[in-house]
Amino acid sequence: MKHKKSSLFSKELASVAFKQSFVKLNPKDLIHNPVMFTVEISTTVMLVESMHQLLVSGISHSFIYNSTIFLILLLTLLFANFAEAIAEARGKAQAESLRKTREETPAKILTDNGTLKIISSSELRKGDIFYCEAGDIIPTDGEIIEGLATIDESAITGESAPVIREAGGDKSSVTGGTKVLSDQIKVVVTTQPGESFLDKMIALVEGASRQKTPNEIALTILLAAFTLIFIIVCVTLKPFADYANTPITIAAFISLFVCLIPTTIGGLLSAIGIAGMDRALRANVITKSGKAVETAGDIDVLLLDKTGTITIGNRKATNFYPSKVIDMNEFIKNSVLSSLADETPEGKSIVELAGADIVKYLSIEGASLIKFTAETRTSGVILKDGTNIRKGAKDAIKKITEAAGNIFPNDTDEQVKVISSKGGTSLVVMKNEIVQGVIELQDIIKPGISERFDRLRKMGVKTVMVTGDNPLTAKFIAEKAGVDDYIAEARPEDKMNYIKKEQLSGKLVAMMGDGTNDAPALAQADVGVAMNSGTQAAKEAGNMVDLDNDPTKLIEIVEIGKQLLMTRGTLTTFSIANDVAKYFAIVPALFIASIPALQGLNIMRLHSPESAILSAVIFNAIIIPVLIPLALRGVAYKPIGAEAILRRNLLIYGLGGIIVPFIGIKLLDLVVALFI
């Protein structure tokens, strides 16, 4: 996994966002954000009031004061718009860089009369079939229907090692913009132009089809409620003040209102949401909806395939255990002979384990190879002298030996059990129907994986390992790797049933998959991440696609989801906590002129009512750009348990939210006082 470090705003992004900040002043756009919409109304009122002052008294003190407040409110709006625009621009830039890989490329398609014709990739439609050979750039997303090729996917994944993609099976998908390095493939186009996952993602970021997530809706309601409370507070203040003979200026009313409503979170809310999807994209994960990212933060159960996620690739031979009557060297020799022609990773690892010293004297020239079949469930060689060497699972070998009238030795039987209990897999070797011994194969657990599971456990996420191994082996690896549960001898429907069972008890389940037979489970899971190398069916079923094909990516996705919610929560708290100081800045300022005794409430000892109001409004405006980096990066997530996180965030953003504005407004007041 790589993290693309980039500065938060590059110059170009900032200039795009700057322009957008003004475009977004359109009330039609702003109405979706009730908090900022009321700020816009307030700004308009201040504009009218300033104009009024100008007409009545010309360029007077009151005109300057009113128009200053108008300008600060306008800035507040622009800052909020800028936050949203910069988040959009960053997301778009990220998506564009991915999209660049699929610029116009020539595509060789098969015409009706059977000849090849070269057209532009943009002319490809779903269902078209094209050819690619070594050196070609794949013109668009598709699925291989014939052939096998090595492909360089570094343009998308950043991973330089070429990968193999072949027709049939679970690794049949190719992505537009990647390069064929060898061989030739025939590919069917799977998406209409403009409808690929990437296109969908870009649309999400751009806001055209961005929908508020349920959680965002709930928060918007809460913020609207806060706004409403403060409308009530400000409107009723008018008759109160009339009664007390303390006239309050329009500027003071508007300032009190704008300062009290949660503009900070209101201004940053959509930026936070976009930044969440953007962070997912930076992790090379394409999300089909903002909701999926949010749901990821709530995940209770994580289903992980053993191979590739928990263990490194395939099993490796670790030990030779000859049967008691067989000589060790003889046994190793036979094991190697049975594996020399074996192209499977297990076979290769046996040769590796035996060592070059033994291997170099052995040869299988003239021998006939016996490939593994589902029927015999063994593989091996028949040497040219007729010696038949086979290896396979214990049950299969036992059947053959006993059929030949030989007994299966007890010590080997025992050894097989020992290996199983240690989480290993046994390969029993026989020569001419006589058992020679057993080879131990072990899974190699990825370094650092148990720490990651530990981290997940602290987040409250249960990890489940899915494996085709027998229960004994599965249990051993599960314990060693530190997963909480495992599904052994898993068939595709087992995954599905497990997910359903967990969901029935109210849990949210995430899984990663690539195969067509994973598709139902991917669709059933609350968060289904399909690997980009996976089949089209899998990609359609899931709600995220991982471009890196990295099975541990789920862990990162969960953290991104949590960060998204946390950023919303902490900034809401910060925004609301700010009100305490703002009350103490503005309320005395409203009344001091008529009721000097209320100077007692001016605990910050602000210079004058006007400076107090200006300082509060300025603070309210500049806190938005100050917090933009935090909104875009997200609040740091630490797996220290819910209680500890709440304590920490309450201290930083709650208590901080109370104290910071007291200091900020006081400092601003010292400066503002110099000008009035």
Next chain:
Amino acid sequence: MNTEIIGVVGMFIVTLLLAIPLGKYITNIYLRKKSILDFLFNPIEKFMFRISGIDPNKEMNWKQNLTALLTINFVWFFVCMFILMNQGWLPLNPDGNPSMPPDLAFNTAISFLVNCNLQHYSGESGLTYFSQIAGVMFLQFVTAGTGMAACAVVFNAMKERQTESLGNFYNYFLRSCTRILLPISVITAVILIFSGTPMTFEGKDTIISMQGDTVQVSRGPVAAMVAIKQTGTNGGGFFGANSAHPLENPTYLSNMVENILIILIPIAMVFALGYYLNKRKLSWMIFGVMTIGFLLLLVPTIIQEMKGNSAITVMGIDQHLGSMEGKEIRFGSAASAYWGITTTVTSNGSVNAMHDSFTPLSGAFTMLGMMVNSLYGGVGVGFLNFYIFIILAVFISGLMVGRTPELFGKKVEAREVKIAAIIAILHPLLILAGTALASHYAANDTQMGWWFNGNAKGWLNNPSYHGFSEMLYEFTSSAANNGSGFEGLGDNNPFWNISTGVVLLLSRYLPIIGPVTIAGLLANKKYIPESAGTLKTDTVTFGIMTFAVIIIIAALSFFPALALGPLAEYFSMG
């Protein structure tokens, strides 16, 4: 330590010692476990359900429970209206008191129906014994029972399972009245009778005072009514002077008993929750938050009142007893301050001193108690108000820990937040809008026509900030269903009777409907078992969060209003 302080601390400790076992008892009642009073109440309840044709075992969902609650309340309103408007010719009227005019009857019926007991009349001359018993006292029982039953429905909904059925309102209601309110009231009434409170159906007595004047003394079935008025956070006194009246609250001991009762059931309900859900720690968290809020109001009030009023000190009058204007010498300033705060944080509203005469900051604190309205709060409904704050706190803190917010294994989503937000807004809306209306008329000294005899300023007995406080207090008291008053206000007229009456209705039923609906919706959601990522609600941190939500939503929205009323008065006194 000062004996006055010891008295106050003693009252609180005794309350707590009684509240914990009472909470356990209440839980047993709602869970229908065996209790010692079964032999007495089982047949009575059976009989009542038989004649009313109600099946107490029928499980109802939240909508059915609410319908039952509202229907039964609706009926009571008309019964009470009828009695009040016809009491003149109805029996038990030895003093020959007249029937009530419609606007006052409306305000009184509503006010007792909603457990507020705002009294724009004086009991001695305004009500007959029949009205006191069949109208007022009856409502004092059943409205307290209503609040407790609604609370029991929410308790039931908070259990960790997915369900529609939340128990039977009628059953909760009747059991609350018979097994909780009645026994406590009987014990209290007996203590009061021994302290000297009258319990008679005879009319006014005539005595000759020490100066030799002949004095008519009102009496009646006082002890019985005072008992339930204190127990059920009702607060509507038998006499106009409420518990400052020597026959309603004769001694320091009776004062202690009455004051303990003000907060006894509200606190016991919090502990009942813990026993009911088997979450003892949660009870202590809620109790802790409520108590800290309570103490923040109580301690400065006691200090203010014991210190005396600086304006009186300037006049050269000795104030070593504290600020004694409007207080009874047999209670003293500390016990009066303690009563003042306990009666306002709960929605009781009975008084043993004149709140109008409290020093300005104490006045602000009594108002704050009602503005928050959930530091212990009314019987049953206090917890319901607190529940709204819990929902909001859970939502914000859930986000803060990076998880969709959950309360007891149920996801809190847009719908619940919407309802909670509406209820949270309602309280400031009613108080501020009501006060704004009254201030507007007073500011312009509007000619009020039918609504008020004369110009609007006429209802103020005090000018300036204090007059504003009186209006603010009246609406705050109505919206909190409290019933106490800054009695300087001229409130027995159509304007105040009707405007506060409307506020009373809205502020009683919506804050019951809201929490019950939320609890019902949550109960119907899938239960998610707790995991390491779940935010626990029974912790100190979450308590702080809830407290912060209460301060910022409930208290701070009144800051500008308080600044123009009691705070301006306080700072002006120098």
